[in-house]
Amino acid sequence: MHFSQIKGHQETKGLLVNSVRQNHVAHAQLFLGQEGSANLALALAYATYINCEDRQPNDSCGTCNSCVKMNKLVHPDFNFVMPVTSTKSVTKDVLSQKFLTDWREFVLANPYQGLNEWMQHIGAENRQGNISKEESRQLVKLVSLKAFEGDYKIVLIWLPELMHPFAANALLKLLEEPPAKTLFLLVSQSAEKLLATITSRTQIVQVRAFTQEEVISYLQEKHGLDNTAAYQIAQLAEGSLNAATKLTSEISSDYFTFFTDWMRNCYTYKFDKVVDSSEEFQKLGRENQKNFLLYALNLFRKVMLYGVDESLIAFLPPNELDFVQKFSKVITENNAGKLAQELNEAHYHIERNANPKMVFVDSSIQIAGYLRNAN
Numbered sequence: 109m110h111f112s113q114i115k116g117h118q119e120t121k122g123l124l125v126n127s128v129r130q131n132h133v134a135h136a137q138l139f140l141g142q143e144g145s146a147n148l149a150l151a152l153a154y155a156t157y158i159n160c161e162d163r164q165p166n167d168s169c170g171t172c173n174s175c176v177k178m179n180k181l182v183h184p185d186f187n188f189v190m191p192v193t194s195t196k197s198v199t200k201d202v203l204s205q206k207f208l209t210d211w212r213e214f215v216l217a218n219p220y221q222g223l224n225e226w227m228q229h230i231g232a233e234n235r236q237g238n239i240s241k242e243e244s245r246q247l248v249k250l251v252s253l254k255a256f257e258g259d260y261k262i263v264l265i266w267l268p269e270l271m272h273p274f275a276a277n278a279l280l281k282l283l284e285e286p287p288a289k290t291l292f293l294l295v296s297q298s299a300e301k302l303l304a305t306i307t308s309r310t311q312i313v314q315v316r317a318f319t320q321e322e323v324i325s326y327l328q329e330k331h332g333l334d335n336t337a338a339y340q341i342a343q344l345a346e347g348s349l350n351a352a353t354k355l356t357s358e359i360s361s362d363y364f365t366f367f368t369d370w371m372r373n374c375y376t377y378k379f380d381k382v383v384d385s386s387e388e389f390q391k392l393g394r395e396n397q398k399n400f401l402l403y404a405l406n407l408f409r410k411v412m413l414y415g416v417d418e419s420l421i422a423f424l425p426p427n428e429l430d431f432v433q434k435f436s437k438v439i440t441e442n443n444a445g446k447l448a449q450e451l452n453e454a455h456y457h458i459e460r461n462a463n464p465k466m467v468f469v470d471s472s473i474q475i476a477g478y479l480r481n482a483n
């Protein structure tokens with residue numbers, strides 16, 4: 109992984125690059141960010157930069173002996189510890205080492221995935237993964253060895269919050285009496301689940317969620333989505349590229365058109381068309397139905413904000429802006445809350461397996477009433 113392959117985060121990249129160039133690399137660093145953020149990707153790019161034999165001003169070279177190995181995650185001085193569990197193929201000595209091939213595939217396919225995806229990838233079924241006592245014993249042995257090729261041994265621990273308490277204490281000991289020429293990169297989603305004594309011994313690298321623009325550009329490049337689809341997904345993904353990727357396979361229709369037609373039919377009391385739409389809604393399937401209602405709520409929130417102050421709404425594609433402008437005229441203080449609540453309730457009922465067609469028609473009747481009785 110190179111810094112240039114990660115969207116945005118210029119400031120964090122700059123700090124990381126400078127720490128290497130100025131020889132101020134802290135021996136233990138905590139890359140802290142929500143699931144689907146760039147925390148793992150940045151830690152990988154950082155390790156690659158540290159080991160690079162021909163460092164460029166802002167990034168690793170990508171072609172030296174070290175970069176080639178780092179890019180395949182096969183550099184002998186780059187070690188991984190991650191939560192694992194027994195599976196059909198690994199029934200005893202359940203250690204990270206045994207899952208390295210899986211790990212490489214998993215990370216190289218997409219470094220923004222979460223624990224659930226990892227557990228699925230190794231075939232854990234319903235078992236929980238963790239970082240075991242035995243794993244920490246291996247880690248202590250590992251760091252006592254000298255580096256093979258580079259200056260440093262780097263140990264990347266993914267999701268250290270899933271350490272067995274014994275393992276966490278063993279790691280704490282290592283951080284208190286750091287072995288020579290060893291770097292620990294902890295990649296975590298929740299610092300509050302770590303021992304405070306561990307976090308206090310690390311330098312924290314806060315990794316913010318991706319912005320909407322970054323998610324859009326990722327979806328366009330990586331999944332070849334068009335503007336509209338990428339934009340719709342970005343609104344639901346909450347800055348997570350993992351969520352965005354999953355939504356890409358779930359979202360099959362154009363929510364915007366469906367929503368605007370729906371509102372128009374409600375407003376004009378065209379209930380025959382509403383019934384037709386309810387058939388379409390039914391066909392979306394439950395996950396898509398929920399996603400659609402969340403999308404609707406999100407767009408609706410924009411309409412309300414627009415009504416308060418136009419400048420509160422940034423970054424709307426032209427067709428959506430046009431709709432928001434028109435629709436905001438029929439939304440008032442009086443009906444806004446009721447409409448939002450109706451959409452929320454529809455989502456609630458779909459989640460609890462109510463009949464989608466009935467939910468849709470029911471909501472439509474309520475919404476029609478609220479739209480026509482704005483005052």
Ligand SMILES: [Zn+2]
Binds near residue numbers: 162172173174
């Ligand atoms: Zn290089």
